[in-house]
Amino acid sequence: MSSATEKVRQLAPHWAVMFVAMFVALAVVERVLGGLGLGASLLTVLIIAVAYPAVVRTLGVAPPVWQR
Helix, strand or coil, X not given: CCHHHHHHHHHHHHHHHHHHHHHHHHHHHHHHHCCCCHHHXXXXXXXXXXXXXXXXXXXXXXXXXXXX
16 A cells, blocks of 8 residues: 555544534534634634644544654
């Protein structure tokens, strides 16, 4: 297997979880605070995208690609 294929294989489940987490977070924030503007939605997605890898590393379930 090529290294790119291996990286995608390792990261695909994490991308899926992150994608679902973003939708859930947006739905919860929308339900609690009402309608969000584009800026607030983008900020929520950005926070999750940055925080997810750090949380996964802390929990010890990060793929080898994310290990430092």
